[in-house]
Amino acid sequence: MTKIKSLADLRKLKDEVQSKIKLRENSDNPDHVVQIKVGMATCGIASGAKETMNSFIEELEQEAIDAVVSQTGCMGFCYAEPTVEVTLPNKEPVLFGHVHKEKVREIIDVYIKRGELIDGIIPINFKTIDD
Amino acid sequence: MTDYKMHLLICGGTGCKASESDVIKERLIQLIEDLNLDEEVQVVSTGCFGFCEKGPIVKVLPDNTFYTQVTPHDVLEIVEEHVVKGRPVKRLLYTDPKTEKHVSDSKGMEFYKKQIRIALKNCGFINPENIEEYIARDGYQALGKCLTELSRDEVIKEIKDSGLRGRGGGGFPTGLKWEITKNVENDQKYVVCNADEGDPGAFMDRSILEGDPHAVLEAMAICGYCIGADTGLVYIRAEYPLAIQRLKVAIKQAEEYGLIGNDIMGTGFNFRVELRYGAGAFVCGEETALIHSMEGLRGEPTFKPPFPSVSGYMGKPTNVNNVETFANVPVIINKGAKWFSSIGTEKSKGTKVFALAGKINNVGLIEVPMGTTLREVIYDIGGGIKGGKEFKSVQTGGPSGGCLTKKHLDIPIDYDNLIAAGSMMGSGGMIVMDEDDCMVSIAKFYLDFTLEESCGKCTPCRVGNKRLHEILDKITDGKGEMEDIEKLKELSVVIKDTALCGLGQTSPNPVLSTIANFEDEYLAHVQAGKCPAGQCKSLLRYDILEDLCTGCTLCFRNCPVGAITGERRQPHYIDQSLCIKCGACYEKCKFNAITLT
Numbered sequence: 001m002t003k004i005k006s007l008a009d010l011r012k013l014k015d016e017v018q019s020k021i022k023l024r025e026n027s028d029n030p031d032h033v034v035q036i037k038v039g040m041a042t043c044g045i046a047s048g049a050k051e052t053m054n055s056f057i058e059e060l061e062q063e064a065i066d067a068v069v070s071q072t073g074c075m076g077f078c079y080a081e082p083t084v085e086v087t088l089p090n091k092e093p094v095l096f097g098h099v100h101k102e103k104v105r106e107i108i109d110v111y112i113k114r115g116e117l118i119d120g121i122i123p124i125n126f127k128t129i130d131d
Numbered sequence: 132m133t134d135y136k137m138h139l140l141i142c143g144g145t146g147c148k149a150s151e152s153d154v155i156k157e158r159l160i161q162l163i164e165d166l167n168l169d170e171e172v173q174v175v176s177t178g179c180f181g182f183c184e185k186g187p188i189v190k191v192l193p194d195n196t197f198y199t200q201v202t203p204h205d206v207l208e209i210v211e212e213h214v215v216k217g218r219p220v221k222r223l224l225y226t227d228p229k230t231e232k233h234v235s236d237s238k239g240m241e242f243y244k245k246q247i248r249i250a251l252k253n254c255g256f257i258n259p260e261n262i263e264e265y266i267a268r269d270g271y272q273a274l275g276k277c278l279t280e281l282s283r284d285e286v287i288k289e290i291k292d293s294g295l296r297g298r299g300g301g302g303f304p305t306g307l308k309w310e311i312t313k314n315v316e317n318d319q320k321y322v323v324c325n326a327d328e329g330d331p332g333a334f335m336d337r338s339i340l341e342g343d344p345h346a347v348l349e350a351m352a353i354c355g356y357c358i359g360a361d362t363g364l365v366y367i368r369a370e371y372p373l374a375i376q377r378l379k380v381a382i383k384q385a386e387e388y389g390l391i392g393n394d395i396m397g398t399g400f401n402f403r404v405e406l407r408y409g410a411g412a413f414v415c416g417e418e419t420a421l422i423h424s425m426e427g428l429r430g431e432p433t434f435k436p437p438f439p440s441v442s443g444y445m446g447k448p449t450n451v452n453n454v455e456t457f458a459n460v461p462v463i464i465n466k467g468a469k470w471f472s473s474i475g476t477e478k479s480k481g482t483k484v485f486a487l488a489g490k491i492n493n494v495g496l497i498e499v500p501m502g503t504t505l506r507e508v509i510y511d512i513g514g515g516i517k518g519g520k521e522f523k524s525v526q527t528g529g530p531s532g533g534c535l536t537k538k539h540l541d542i543p544i545d546y547d548n549l550i551a552a553g554s555m556m557g558s559g560g561m562i563v564m565d566e567d568d569c570m571v572s573i574a575k576f577y578l579d580f581t582l583e584e585s586c587g588k589c590t591p592c593r594v595g596n597k598r599l600h601e602i603l604d605k606i607t608d609g610k611g612e613m614e615d616i617e618k619l620k621e622l623s624v625v626i627k628d629t630a631l632c633g634l635g636q637t638s639p640n641p642v643l644s645t646i647a648n649f650e651d652e653y654l655a656h657v658q659a660g661k662c663p664a665g666q667c668k669s670l671l672r673y674d675i676l677e678d679l680c681t682g683c684t685l686c687f688r689n690c691p692v693g694a695i696t697g698e699r700r701q702p703h704y705i706d707q708s709l710c711i712k713c714g715a716c717y718e719k720c721k722f723n724a725i726t727l728t
């Protein structure tokens with residue numbers, strides 16, 4: 001990694017990583033890449049988020065679904081841990097709560113493969129400064 | 132892929148369920164099947180929308196129509212008009228209270244979203260172990276801007292103008308603290324991040340460090356630039372291993388990218404960050420005790436002045452800020468003081484993160500603008516009280532704070548209003564209590580905590596709190612006398628006036644605020660020998676009603692201590708001297724023959 005030597009460097013890097021993330025979102029086949037974020041703060045991990053994340057990675061691999069699974073911090077919905085955000089190509093992100101092994105299966109089969117919603121999705125009830 | 136053209140989302144949160152959202156869902160499904168539209172329209176129940184006041188909520192996708200206060204009678208109209216003909220049902224749309232107009236598209240109109248995330252903006256959004264994701268979200272831009280475009284005084288002015296106050300609970304103006312530390316002349320100064328989050332039930336700082344560690348590092352560097360410090364120290368409790376690990380990863384990555392270290396962004400400014408671990412003592416959240424602990428001394432507070440800004444870590448000027456305070460700083464620099472100060476109340480700007488816990492449906496981490504009412508937090512975002520029970524009180528400010536009651540539900544939450552109401556902002560723990568919680572026991576619980584955590588240096592705290600605890604013990608044991616309540620008040624005031632540090636000066640607050648707000652409960656314990664919430668076991672009495680008892684022997688067989696006697700088919704009796712008030716008989720009796728008084 002070359003060090004950032006000026007504010008201009010930083011801005012350039014920002015543009016680069018932004019397009020890198022965009023590229024990941026769109027990837028080679030924009031109709032297929034699914035993005036999955038698993039809430040992995042202490043609270044999430046204590047409720048089994050690590051197993052959830054591993055299940056996603058394994059199951060998606062078996063199904064040969066093109067997906068990016070990443071960890072993130074606390075989403076704030078402690079009553080519904082582990083929480084997982086799934087973004088299908090060209091769709092708004094959808095948040096699922098209480099995601100354990102069986103629910104991972106259901107999310108893949110019902111939402112990711114067929115595009116049907118599942119009971120119990122969590123409406124995003126906050127705005128961030130970017131909204 | 133099934134090609135649903137429309138989704139109907141029905142809120143399945145507890146509040147909406149109580150107003151028949153289940154029935155609404157069933158009717159919707161039925162009607163849609165009847166019309167043979169079930170291949171095109173999917174009906175789904177969701178978690179809480181955070182707008183329970185106007186529930187039940189029905190949201191239609193893809194057009195984002197947001198219906199409020201829907202009843203089962205409205206279902207037919209929604210299906211016939213909206214689903215079939217594509218015309219929203221106007222009378223069910225949310226009415227904006229300001230414009231008094233119907234709002235049809237909830238997209239972009241965030242009217243129902245009571246939360247604004249500033250400190251938590253990246254929490255649950257970016258991968259905290261990947262600096263690039265932080266940089267993609269404007270990370271380190273604020274530091275770059277400060278170092279290259281703004282003078283130290285300009286940055287401090289921006290922070291002062293924003294109105295940011297310390298989020299650790301004290302509410303001291305952050306910009307002013309920075310200015311004081313800057314103005315003290317010294318060759319070495321320090322920036323300290325207080326991550327010793329100790330209030331029971333509070334986890335705001337941990338979540339920020341675990342979800343967005345770079346924001347804190349960036350803000351510490353900005354602070355270092357302003358006050359003239361080249362070293363930042365994060366004092367974090369060893370009980371937060373994940374937060375520590377994420378911080379370590381963040382520091383390493385920031386160093387690799389040259390965003391922390393020597394000659395940051397070619398400006399000649401040097402700043403390094405180190406971690407210091409605490410062993411989890413509550414008093415070490417107090418800044419002088421925290422500094423002693425970092426120096427390797429006992430975690431005991433010392434008298435202020437001198438303030439850390441003048442003489443802190445290793446006797447050098449030290450600026451101590453809380454995690455959440457720091458997390459606000461980069462946003463203020465990026466978006467401007469004017470933007471930040473447009474949020475909140477007159478004297479408390481911006482937002483506050485709260486950890487909602489206790490007898491509430493949506494336990495969670497929330498961030499609301501200052502000035503939001505307790506009612507909105509508890510009944511909308513929190514989804515109301517568990518099990519449909521009655522709200523009794525909410526404890527804010529941890530062991531230093533107080534209990535707020537029904538009459539405080541509509542006060543806008545900010546630093547000054549909470550103090551006026553006899554509590555305090557504290558670091559942001561909010562513990563909700565219902566009708567089953569005994570307020571005398573709650574006061575005792577917090578004193579238990581303070582007793583454990585008192586460092587023992589000063590007598591008022593070490594001995595005074597012990598005496599307070601003994602009196603509360605006496606009251607919950609049914610042996611209290613009227614003068615005990617007076618003694619509690621008097622002793623509390625003495626402790627507050629004479630204790631050395633913040634811990635002792637605030638430890639009697641839970642006692643004073645429960646006496647002020649729930650004196651009737653104290654009186655019930657002392658005068659009538661009753662615990663209205665049924666929590667104080669010594670004050671409970673189980674009796675068997677002779678005329679209702681059928682002699683089925685179920686209670687006899689379930690009593691773990693053999694306190695129940697009686698012949699089959701004859702009324703049974705409880706020997707009060709043996710009864711341990713476990714309530715097993717009360718739960719088992721099928722004839723309501725056992726009373727609890």
